[in-house]
Amino acid sequence: MPPPSQPTGERLPRALVIDRAWRALGSGLESLSGPGGAPLTRTVKLIVLPLVVRPALRPELAADFLGPGQSEHLDALIRESGARLTATARWFTLLKKARRTLGIVQGHPQDLYFQRCFELAAEHGAPPAGAQELAAAVVEEIADTADGRTVDALKDHLADADRSARLDRELAAAWENRPRDPGADDAATAVASAAELLEACGAPDGAPAPDTYAAVVAAGHGGRFGRALWGSESAVWGCDGPPAHLGLTARRRPPRPEVGWGASTATLPAPLDRTLFERLFVVLQSSARREELPAVPGLVERETGRSCAPLGLYDESLRVAVVLGGQLAVGLDPLGTGRGVGPTAAHRAVNGRWRREASVLRARRMTVSPHPDPDGGVLDALARDLRTPWAAYMRRLWVRLHGRDVRDAPLTDLASAWAVLDGVARSVMMDHRARVRSALRNLGTATAAADEPRSA
Numbered sequence: 001m002p003p004p005s006q007p008t009g010e011r012l013p014r015a016l017v018i019d020r021a022w023r024a025l026g027s028g029l030e031s032l033s034g035p036g037g038a039p040l041t042r043t044v045k046l047i048v049l050p051l052v053v054r055p056a057l058r059p060e061l062a063a064d065f066l067g068p069g070q071s072e073h074l075d076a077l078i079r080e081s082g083a084r085l086t087a088t089a090r091w092f093t094l095l096k097k098a099r100r101t102l103g104i105v106q107g108h109p110q111d112l113y114f115q116r117c118f119e120l121a122a123e124h125g126a127p128p129a130g131a132q133e134l135a136a137a138v139v140e141e142i143a144d145t146a147d148g149r150t151v152d153a154l155k156d157h158l159a160d161a162d163r164s165a166r167l168d169r170e171l172a173a174a175w176e177n178r179p180r181d182p183g184a185d186d187a188a189t190a191v192a193s194a195a196e197l198l199e200a201c202g203a204p205d206g207a208p209a210p211d212t213y214a215a216v217v218a219a220g221h222g223g224r225f226g227r228a229l230w231g232s233e234s235a236v237w238g239c240d241g242p243p244a245h246l247g248l249t250a251r252r253r254p255p256r257p258e259v260g261w262g263a264s265t266a267t268l269p270a271p272l273d274r275t276l277f278e279r280l281f282v283v284l285q286s287s288a289r290r291e292e293l294p295a296v297p298g299l300v301e302r303e304t305g306r307s308c309a310p311l312g313l314y315d316e317s318l319r320v321a322v323v324l325g326g327q328l329a330v331g332l333d334p335l336g337t338g339r340g341v342g343p344t345a346a347h348r349a350v351n352g353r354w355r356r357e358a359s360v361l362r363a364r365r366m367t368v369s370p371h372p373d374p375d376g377g378v379l380d381a382l383a384r385d386l387r388t389p390w391a392a393y394m395r396r397l398w399v400r401l402h403g404r405d406v407r408d409a410p411l412t413d414l415a416s417a418w419a420v421l422d423g424v425a426r427s428v429m430m431d432h433r434a435r436v437r438s439a440l441r442n443l444g445t446a447t448a449a450a451d452e453p454r455s456a
Helices: 014-024 041-053 068-080 082-102 109-124 131-144 151-159 161-176 184-202 211-218 221-230 276-286 296-306 316-329 345-355 358-368 378-387 389-406 414-451
Strands: none
Touching: 014 041, 014 068, 041 068, 041 082, 041 109, 041 296, 068 082, 082 109, 082 131, 109 131, 109 296, 151 161, 151 276, 151 296, 161 296, 184 211, 184 221, 184 316, 184 345, 184 414, 211 221, 211 316, 211 414, 221 316, 276 296, 276 389, 296 389, 316 345, 316 389, 316 414, 345 414, 378 389, 389 414
């Protein structure tokens, strides 16, 4: 069957190309489709994109809009997978029946079973006679791993040597084939747009027209900025001092992600230096509602492509939030030194809040004292943190945005984006306050002990 007609040079939304190709496959896909015949959102997220399209290996199909050649390629991939997708739908129906029979109610069946059903279809084709026993065994296996959303399940999944080697090959190919732009103009445009939006964020009555933020997202400024940043070693923020990546990597440029096999909260590297395991370890450890997450196989497949995407994120609105956060971060000036960019209304709001902190006032006195920290160095280290506030801010912001990306929770408007940006600033400030209080408490205890008279 020929691909859908498309005028020469016209770019189509990738979602539309997928929808058309899916409907062209005909009947047999009902358990993976909505009432109107379109693929379910989870079908696209868990099966079509990571297992059929595989944008990690085909970065030309990773964009939200595709040219004629890319559209035809995507259409062909889905149609070629028609028989396997139909078998996947039949396996899913069988696994749901086994789930009901076994009385299992935890977790969302689509999250838990979609990718396993695709694997079963690849191995067996359509369910053969007697497949009910295999379906029940698969359902019980998944249930035994706490719905497949634990760090132990992640370890077991990546411990398979063949699977780990395949993922490493996919990471290497995706990293090598990243689309990279010259970038200087793209970075400057993105930063200028961020400054304009930050002025609106902090102004009580100065919110921009509703389409301003949407236009920045639609223009892809976040993705373009991320691609420019891959090759950048110089300042892109309009000021000297902060590195281009603002602490998101400890390297001059982010390294190619590795698969990894373990992680420790105390020794996690910078966000863009983390392995696949470390990225997902944070998600699984910090998630209060694991039932919202895909099972581990789905998490791993999606993270393979995400880790090689611009700024380590898939969603464009979240990439734009990184640019907004970076522009805010380089203008953070808790000590009132006058350094940094801006100020925008957002900078004035956040910096004013920080400068009223008693812990910041103490740190400011230490920066101008000839003997900054007579108490032994602890408070001086905390003061140094305030001289480079962008490091802690960007690290915390990226983790929060990454968690939203994993859960498919975009920032749909400027108000929601500002809520995240400002919330991270408050979180960093409160964390610093707690550390200062703890240091003062410990130093006070040590001083009191030293002043006690020694017994004869």
